[in-house]
Amino acid sequence: xxxxxxxxxxxxxxxxxxxxxxTCGKASPRSCISICAGAGCLASGAGEVIAAFKAELEKxxxxxxxxxxxxxxPGFCERGPVLVIxxxxxxxxxxxxxxxxxxxxxxxxxxxxxxxLLYVDPATGEKAIHESDIPFYKHQERSILGSNIMIxxxxxxxxxxxxxYSALSKALFRMTPEQVLEEIKKSNLRGxxxxxxxxxxxxxxxxxxxxxxxxxxxxxxxxxxxxxxxxALLEGNPHSILEGLMIGAYAIGxxxxxxxxxxxxxxxxxxxxxxxKQAEAYGFLGKNILGSGFDFTVKVHQGAGAFVCGxxxxxxxxxxxxxxxxxxxxxxxxxxxxxxxxxxxNNVETWANVPLIINKGADWFTQFGTEGSKGTKxxxxxxxxxxxxxxxxxxxxxxxDIIYKIGGGIPGGKRFKAVxxxxxxxxxxxxxxxxxxxxxxxxxxxxxxxxxxxxIVMDEDTCMVDVAxxxxxxxxxxxxxxxxxCREGMRQMLKILNNITEGKGSxxxxxxxxxxxxxxxxxxxxxxxxxxxxxxLSTLRYFREEYEAHIREKRCPALxxxxxxxxxxxxxxxxxxxxxxxxxxxxxxxxxxxRIHVIDQQKCTKCGTCLEVCPSRFGAVRKISxxxxxxxxxxxxxxxxxxSKEK
Amino acid sequence: MDNDxxxxxxxxxxxxxxxxxxxxxxxxxxxxWLPKEALERVSEKLQVPxxxxxxxxxxxxxxxxxxxxxxxxxxxxxxxxxxxxxxxLLDHVQDLLGIKPGETDLDLKFSLETVNCxxxxxxxPVMDVDGKIYGNMAPxxxxxxxxxxx
Numbered sequence: 081x082x083x084x085x086x087x088x089x090x091x092x093x094x095x096x097x098x099x100x101x102x103t104c105g106k107a108s109p110r111s112c113i114s115i116c117a118g119a120g121c122l123a124s125g126a127g128e129v130i131a132a133f134k135a136e137l138e139k140x141x142x143x144x145x146x147x148x149x150x151x152x153x154p155g156f157c158e159r160g161p162v163l164v165i166x167x168x169x170x171x172x173x174x175x176x177x178x179x180x181x182x183x184x185x186x187x188x189x190x191x192x193x194x195x196x197l198l199y200v201d202p203a204t205g206e207k208a209i210h211e212s213d214i215p216f217y218k219h220q221e222r223s224i225l226g227s228n229i230m231i232x233x234x235x236x237x238x239x240x241x242x243x244x245y246s247a248l249s250k251a252l253f254r255m256t257p258e259q260v261l262e263e264i265k266k267s268n269l270r271g272x273x274x275x276x277x278x279x280x281x282x283x284x285x286x287x288x289x290x291x292x293x294x295x296x297x298x299x300x301x302x303x304x305x306x307x308x309x310x311x312a313l314l315e316g317n318p319h320s321i322l323e324g325l326m327i328g329a330y331a332i333g334x335x336x337x338x339x340x341x342x343x344x345x346x347x348x349x350x351x352x353x354x355x356x357k358q359a360e361a362y363g364f365l366g367k368n369i370l371g372s373g374f375d376f377t378v379k380v381h382q383g384a385g386a387f388v389c390g391x392x393x394x395x396x397x398x399x400x401x402x403x404x405x406x407x408x409x410x411x412x413x414x415x416x417x418x419x420x421x422x423x424x425x426n427n428v429e430t431w432a433n434v435p436l437i438i439n440k441g442a443d444w445f446t447q448f449g450t451e452g453s454k455g456t457k458x459x460x461x462x463x464x465x466x467x468x469x470x471x472x473x474x475x476x477x478x479x480x481d482i483i484y485k486i487g488g489g490i491p492g493g494k495r496f497k498a499v500x501x502x503x504x505x506x507x508x509x510x511x512x513x514x515x516x517x518x519x520x521x522x523x524x525x526x527x528x529x530x531x532x533x534x535x536i537v538m539d540e541d542t543c544m545v546d547v548a549x550x551x552x553x554x555x556x557x558x559x560x561x562x563x564x565x566c567r568e569g570m571r572q573m574l575k576i577l578n579n580i581t582e583g584k585g586s587x588x589x590x591x592x593x594x595x596x597x598x599x600x601x602x603x604x605x606x607x608x609x610x611x612x613x614x615x616x617l618s619t620l621r622y623f624r625e626e627y628e629a630h631i632r633e634k635r636c637p638a639l640x641x642x643x644x645x646x647x648x649x650x651x652x653x654x655x656x657x658x659x660x661x662x663x664x665x666x667x668x669x670x671x672x673x674x675r676i677h678v679i680d681q682q683k684c685t686k687c688g689t690c691l692e693v694c695p696s697r698f699g700a701v702r703k704i705s706x707x708x709x710x711x712x713x714x715x716x717x718x719x720x721x722x723x724s725k726e727k
Numbered sequence: 728m729d730n731d732x733x734x735x736x737x738x739x740x741x742x743x744x745x746x747x748x749x750x751x752x753x754x755x756x757x758x759x760w761l762p763k764e765a766l767e768r769v770s771e772k773l774q775v776p777x778x779x780x781x782x783x784x785x786x787x788x789x790x791x792x793x794x795x796x797x798x799x800x801x802x803x804x805x806x807x808x809x810x811x812x813x814x815x816l817l818d819h820v821q822d823l824l825g826i827k828p829g830e831t832d833l834d835l836k837f838s839l840e841t842v843n844c845x846x847x848x849x850x851x852p853v854m855d856v857d858g859k860i861y862g863n864m865a866p867x868x869x870x871x872x873x874x875x876x877x
Contacts, residue, residue: 119845120846123847124850157848160849304844305804305807306844306848308848311846343752344845381748381749382749383787384751386787399745400745401744401746404786460848462806462848463811463848464811468848500806554843560786663867665819665866687866689865
């Protein structure tokens with residue numbers, strides 16, 4: 081492909097691509113089957129579905145009339161593999177390779193909808209044909225994620241077909257760097273990675289710094305467990321992030337950029353490298369971009385697995401080839417950053433917002449959101465929720481709407497307990513605060529934080545003490561060890577929490593925990609240590625009675641802490657079906673044919689297999705906590721006399 | 728791992744000391760672990776003290792200083808998997824393989840690791856063997872999965 085040397089040439093190339101018809105979407109003259117090839121769908125078999133479509137289209141002689149492609153993730157992971165057929169925008173869920181011939185013959189050739197693959201509303205039984213009719217999508221505002229399903233992330237042509245790089249062209253030729261900066265400041269775009277620092281102010285600081293050499297960095301070191309928003313963007317639409325980065329570089333006057341991406345995301349690294357090569361070939365990167373005289377290059381740096389490297393100064397240290405330890409921020413990194421030069425570092429999602437703001441204007445962006453938080457935010461809605469997936473919502477939506485309207489509530493008729501936001505630095509928000517509007521300041525006031533956007537829903541079976549212990553355990557592994565309150569303080573907190581969950585807690589533990597938290601918040605150097613006590617403090621604030629039950633009654637109210645529970649087979653309900661007896665890995669179930677089963681508490685490892693396999697029509701196995709296990713029934717009363725045999 | 732292969736990786740990164748982490752990552756991904764000889768070679772070629780390399784390889788999680796088994800079993804302990812019972816799954820796999828996370832069994836068949844999120848939260852709890860993802864895992868299903876690997 082020859083390089084593009086002017087905005088006019090860019091538009092010409094775009095028209096040529098659209099006419100060729102190999103892209104997806106409404107503008108394409110051909111039908112197109114877009115199959116999600118995100119991590120979630122691939123794990124549920126999307127690869128086989130894509131191959132089956134290619135083979136079937138070839139077989140039917142439709143190869144040149146219908147496109148079939150693996151695309152970025154549209155977010156509905158729960159029902160993967162997900163596909164959308166254009167131009168009708170028919171959405172099929174949980175598609176298997178054996179459904180493929182039917183879809184091709186019915187929908188592609190016959191223009192009929194395959195009913196059984198549609199979304200069915202569990203409440204009303206109504207079917208939804210289009211993506212936009214499904215409640216999961218209906219209440220979202222998908223300005224960033226929406227285009228994922230339309231493009232093959234490995235093809236720059238697909239990105240150009242949806243107006244890709246038009247914002248770059250607009251910024252380079254119709255705006256001065258000052259105007260770009262003004263627009264970003266006016267939009268009040270705040271960092272999507274956690275802190276929520278206004279991007280415009282960060283950029284302005286770097287722009288005004290006297291050093292002529294400046295850098296821009298994409299922070300793609302998404303380390304929060306249970307969060308995969310950035311991954312979906314990197315894997316699904318890498319060009320949009322690069323475009324944002326280029327615009328930012330133009331605004332502050334940087335000539336070099338870096339993408340710091342974790343090596344745990346091999347597909348993201350691959351797609352990003354392909355995108356970089358293509359962007360260079362087309363003249364969006366390198367010398368004299370689009371004939372504007374602006375030079376810019378980007379390098380990919382793989383992170384080697386350290387959570388603390390998501391912190392800006394630690395990330396820069398890692399980029400320099402050293403162990404990623406944070407440094408004090410008396411001087412901000414936008415003035416003295418990478419190699420001691422002014423450096424603007426923003427999260428993946430922040431950069432992805434930039435082209436949209438330049439194209440549609442700051443006024444478009446500020447129409448969404450609350451006073452302090454504008455635009456949309458992507459959350460990964462996971463845990464005990466009916467519709468697991470990525471959701472992009474306008475700021476200011478309530479937690480209740482996200483969990484019930486979009487997420488479809490809690491599965492299995494269980495009760496909602498808490499929602500955890502902000503990853504290991506965030507906190508748990510209880511039911512009584514579900515009407516809280518989502519925004520940076522609102523979440524902070526509730527004792528949690530926006531973070532990068534993990535949203536983990538917990539139900540009555542989740543023990544809040546265990547959740548606090550879980551996050552501390554995670555952070556202890558990830559603390560770089562540089563300062564004592566974080567390194568040693570967390571170790572002591574974990575020790576106390578371990579004791580509590582094991583039933584060895586004592587009065588005064590809660591007070592001691594609070595004291596340790598206070599020290600870590602006040603005396604740690606970086607955000608990791610300062611925010612590490614958040615999960616603990618928020619659970620203490622909202623679920624103190626659970627801690628007290630563990631300490632005083634040696635009881636886990638959620639029946640989750642292994643040391644405080646026991647499994648018991650109800651002799652009245654046991655039908656001696658032998659299933660648990662055969663499956664118990666510890667051979668702790670005593671019994672036999674027509675002999676009521678009894679668990680040997682000495683042998684039991686509390687793996688829960690018996691509860692899991694006990695047929696639901698019997699429901700004989702239960703968990704107990706805080707009370708003694710009933711004595712096993714006497715040997716001679718264990719024989720079951722079956723009704724059929726009585727006759 | 729011979730010196731030629733290491734040299735090739737180093738040359739790819741233009742012998743720059745700032746590329747140290749990238750060089751080590753590439754050796755790790757080709758060889759699955761970092762033998763002492765490899766680290767010495769890198770130290771010599773990039774003119775970086777061995778002590779700094781040791782600091783880096785022990786700081787970052789991606790590096791391993793002991794050989795790996797033929798099959799790498801990863802249990803996701805991300806928050807979403809955790810609330811769906813990843814701990815019970817991990818306990819069970821530990822018993823099954825007889826090794827703890829970070830360890831390799833004596834006949835170099837399996838290595839066990841925990842990971843913090845593989846991004847398939849809809850399928851949690853998740854177990855990953857040599858890159859193949861097994862979703863909605865229950866302790867009782869693990870035996871069937873593990874016995875497929877020789």
